Amino acid sequence: MTNPSLLILPGDGIGPEVMAEVRKIIDWYGDKRGLVFDVSEGLVGGCSYDAHGTPLTDETMEKAQSVDAVLLGAVGGPKYDDLDFSVKPERGLLRLRKEMDLYANLRPAQCFDALADFSSLKKDVVAGLDIMIVRELTSGIYFGEPRGIFEEGNERVGINTQRYTESEIERVARSAFELARKRNNKVCSMEKANVMESGILWRAVVSEVHEKEYPDVELSHMYADAGAMQLCRWPKQFDVIVTDNLFGDLLSDAAAMLTGSLGMLPSASLGAPMANGRPKALYEPVHGSAPDIAGQGKANPIACILSFAMALRYSFDMGAEADRLEAAVEKVLADGVRTADLLGEEGVTPVSTSEMGDAIVAAL
Amino acid sequence: MTNPSLLILPGDGIGPEVMAEVRKIIDWYGDKRGLVFDVSEGLVGGCSYDAHGTPLTDETMEKAQSVDAVLLGAVGGPKYDDLDFSVKPERGLLRLRKEMDLYANLRPAQCFDALADFSSLKKDVVAGLDIMIVRELTSGIYFGEPRGIFEEGNERVGINTQRYTESEIERVARSAFELARKRNNKVCSMEKANVMESGILWRAVVSEVHEKEYPDVELSHMYADAGAMQLCRWPKQFDVIVTDNLFGDLLSDAAAMLTGSLGMLPSASLGAPMANGRPKALYEPVHGSAPDIAGQGKANPIACILSFAMALRYSFDMGAEADRLEAAVEKVLADGVRTADLLGEEGVTPVSTSEMGDAIVAAL
Ligand SMILES: CC(C)[C@H](C(=O)O)[C@@H](O)C(=O)O
Ligand SMILES: CC(C)[C@H](C(=O)O)[C@@H](O)C(=O)O
Numbered sequence: 134m135t136n137p138s139l140l141i142l143p144g145d146g147i148g149p150e151v152m153a154e155v156r157k158i159i160d161w162y163g164d165k166r167g168l169v170f171d172v173s174e175g176l177v178g179g180c181s182y183d184a185h186g187t188p189l190t191d192e193t194m195e196k197a198q199s200v201d202a203v204l205l206g207a208v209g210g211p212k213y214d215d216l217d218f219s220v221k222p223e224r225g226l227l228r229l230r231k232e233m234d235l236y237a238n239l240r241p242a243q244c245f246d247a248l249a250d251f252s253s254l255k256k257d258v259v260a261g262l263d264i265m266i267v268r269e270l271t272s273g274i275y276f277g278e279p280r281g282i283f284e285e286g287n288e289r290v291g292i293n294t295q296r297y298t299e300s301e302i303e304r305v306a307r308s309a310f311e312l313a314r315k316r317n318n319k320v321c322s323m324e325k326a327n328v329m330e331s332g333i334l335w336r337a338v339v340s341e342v343h344e345k346e347y348p349d350v351e352l353s354h355m356y357a358d359a360g361a362m363q364l365c366r367w368p369k370q371f372d373v374i375v376t377d378n379l380f381g382d383l384l385s386d387a388a389a390m391l392t393g394s395l396g397m398l399p400s401a402s403l404g405a406p407m408a409n410g411r412p413k414a415l416y417e418p419v420h421g422s423a424p425d426i427a428g429q430g431k432a433n434p435i436a437c438i439l440s441f442a443m444a445l446r447y448s449f450d451m452g453a454e455a456d457r458l459e460a461a462v463e464k465v466l467a468d469g470v471r472t473a474d475l476l477g478e479e480g481v482t483p484v485s486t487s488e489m490g491d492a493i494v495a496a497l
Numbered sequence: 498m499t500n501p502s503l504l505i506l507p508g509d510g511i512g513p514e515v516m517a518e519v520r521k522i523i524d525w526y527g528d529k530r531g532l533v534f535d536v537s538e539g540l541v542g543g544c545s546y547d548a549h550g551t552p553l554t555d556e557t558m559e560k561a562q563s564v565d566a567v568l569l570g571a572v573g574g575p576k577y578d579d580l581d582f583s584v585k586p587e588r589g590l591l592r593l594r595k596e597m598d599l600y601a602n603l604r605p606a607q608c609f610d611a612l613a614d615f616s617s618l619k620k621d622v623v624a625g626l627d628i629m630i631v632r633e634l635t636s637g638i639y640f641g642e643p644r645g646i647f648e649e650g651n652e653r654v655g656i657n658t659q660r661y662t663e664s665e666i667e668r669v670a671r672s673a674f675e676l677a678r679k680r681n682n683k684v685c686s687m688e689k690a691n692v693m694e695s696g697i698l699w700r701a702v703v704s705e706v707h708e709k710e711y712p713d714v715e716l717s718h719m720y721a722d723a724g725a726m727q728l729c730r731w732p733k734q735f736d737v738i739v740t741d742n743l744f745g746d747l748l749s750d751a752a753a754m755l756t757g758s759l760g761m762l763p764s765a766s767l768g769a770p771m772a773n774g775r776p777k778a779l780y781e782p783v784h785g786s787a788p789d790i791a792g793q794g795k796a797n798p799i800a801c802i803l804s805f806a807m808a809l810r811y812s813f814d815m816g817a818e819a820d821r822l823e824a825a826v827e828k829v830l831a832d833g834v835r836t837a838d839l840l841g842e843e844g845v846t847p848v849s850t851s852e853m854g855d856a857i858v859a860a861l
Pocket of ligand 2: 358590746
């Protein structure tokens with residue numbers, strides 16, 4: 134049997150720093166648990182543009198298609214703000230999502246016990262929170278045509294198209310229902326069916342999939358604006374939320390921030406099963422490239438490390454190893470080890486990115 | 498001089514109950530301050546559909562075009578969930594917004610001192626909060642064509658179009674900059690220019706208006722997902738936020754909920770000046786029709802009453818009278834008078850909708 138393969142794309146900003154800590158974890162699994170990964174590395178985002186004039190080369194795209202899982206750090210930064218739309222760092226990430234057809238983006242919004250005080254929300258509102266947002270990732274207004282800036286009369290017009298097919302909605306709905314069955318068996322679907330026809334279709338298709346294939350799961354529907362409200366009011370009412378690409382972008386970021394654990398939250402983007410049965414998969418932290426603190430050793434590597442834990446669980450069916458890694462993170466937090474983003478308590482001295490990585494390796 | 502004219506559209510659910518309290522306030526201004534309004538009333542939403550088979554008759558639409566200001570309660574309810582899209586209650590409201598060309602929707606997100614404990618956010622995060630969200634209201638994905646559900650191959654496709662012209666962005670940007678000048682002189686514009694071309698145009702046009710006409714105002718830009726995060730983390734960093742129709746829908750609802758004052762928050766939707774110099778205007782509470790508590794005398798009328806205060810300020814240039822009404826509301830809250838939605842403290846008995854209205858009249 135060949136070793137499972139990983140493509141590591143550290144990207145921009147704090148990406149390389151946090152990814153260096155993930156490599157320590159990967160090495161630990163190889164040395165101590167005999168889990169050896171074939172690791173290769175590549176460029177994505179601004180650093181790829183700097184080297185090759187494109188945020189993702191065809192070669193790296195092909196490599197991503199051929200490995201078992203991709204781990205990505207973060208892309209973007211002010212240095213690239215004035216680049217043409219077609220070569221912006223984000224286009225590299227969007228191309229990976231689209232060409233690998235990673236339609237289900239899993240974003241857990243979890244509040245870590247040791248950090249419940251750290252949220253801007255009251256402790257009882259977030260303590261113990263554990264919800265999963267399933268965001269459609271390969272369609273909707275992110276990719277719909279026509280799009281662009283056009284001249285009309287004597288002014289410019291900006292156009293984007295929200296476009297969802299029945300089968301695109303079906304497959305992400307199934308992902309949400311499957312996840313719910315392994316959790317608390319509840320799905321809430323969010324759209325704006327009161328205003329958008331694409332939302333009407335979304336609601337109808339989710340309901341049909343539910344009725345035919347998952348009648349045992351509890352399903353509710355909510356308008357996305359009400360959903361944003363309810364996430365802020367009492368997020369524990371939710372288990373799994375399923376929503377489209379754009380609503381998912383806003384709602385999952387809001388939910389992540391509510392937990393007070395933004396530097397802690399991983400994500401998995403999954404597609405259809407490959408020949409070996411493993412899903413196409415890309416794992417990345419929810420946080421961005423944080424250019425303001427890049428290169429200073431201040432970044433929190435936990436979100437990226439937990440993204441690797443998600444890879445163990447969803448790509449390699451190693452749930453027990455994922456549990457082990459998550460437990461190590463919890464232990465380090467419980468011990469009071471904190472990177473600078475997690476400071477709230479008095480008198481705690483922050484550790485560096487690499488000290489946090491070392492602490493987690495030690496806890497393993 | 499003729500009296501200023503008001504069209505009252507109570508709508509559905511709790512709309513009629515809360516509007517009855519506004520009428521007490523209007524009567525008080527007529528009796529005690531000699532401010533007599535010509536008030537007419539009409540139907541919008543589900544109740545109009547029940548009576549006339551349409552959520553807004555042409556007659557009521559014409560009336561709305563001819564008055565100085567429209568006051569609206571709320572529209573919608575589960576009873577109308579299965580209606581065809583074209584006659585849903587919401588279409589009545591959307592037709593008013595579109596045909597009156599009410600492009601600037603002003604949504605203050607304010608935390609009332611007496612209610613700071615009531616938010617799901619920590620007190621220091623929200624106490625004293627006072628931000629203004631300016632949402633574009635007549636364009637974007639709410640109205641763009643093509644739209645609909647189509648057959649393609651052998652499946653359905655749901656389509657909506659985000660479409661913004663330069664002049665649509667310009668005029669709402671001006672509204673935001675004007676407001677900022679009367680406040681803390683800061684505007685933050687939110688879009689997804691990293692993903693959507695309409696967002697690129699939005700950012701460019703807002704920057705151009707800023708540079709040419711409002712260089713004295715501080716302008717920043719934020720991606721809407723980061724905006725959702727920052728609203729949850731530290732909302733006091735903002736003064737005026739300007740954003741498009743759909744992002745504004747979600748962000749303003751989230752912001753409203755953060756204040757803990759959802760039943761308290763008014764809105765104004767303003768268009769171009771009419772022949773008499775007053776802007777086309779519609780005022781409505783941010784909350785919805787709340788069908789679960791409709792008809793029980795439990796609803797909080799304050800959001801609707803404060804919407805009338807906004808009418809005094811923005812349509813009738815009676816800032817001092819608006820201040821008076823807002824002060825009366827603050828006094829009643831400081832006295833501990835609470836409708837059921839505002840209960841949090843132990844041992845407080847809620848007052849009814851009409852008792853709250855009476856208390857505010859008494860405080861005037
Ligand atoms: C970087 C950007 C293109 C991306 C998105 O909008 O999807 C990010 O915000 C995210 O949520 O992963
Ligand atoms: C009722 C609905 C059509 C409306 C909207 O989506 O604009 C509401 O949510 C609002 O924010 O005023």
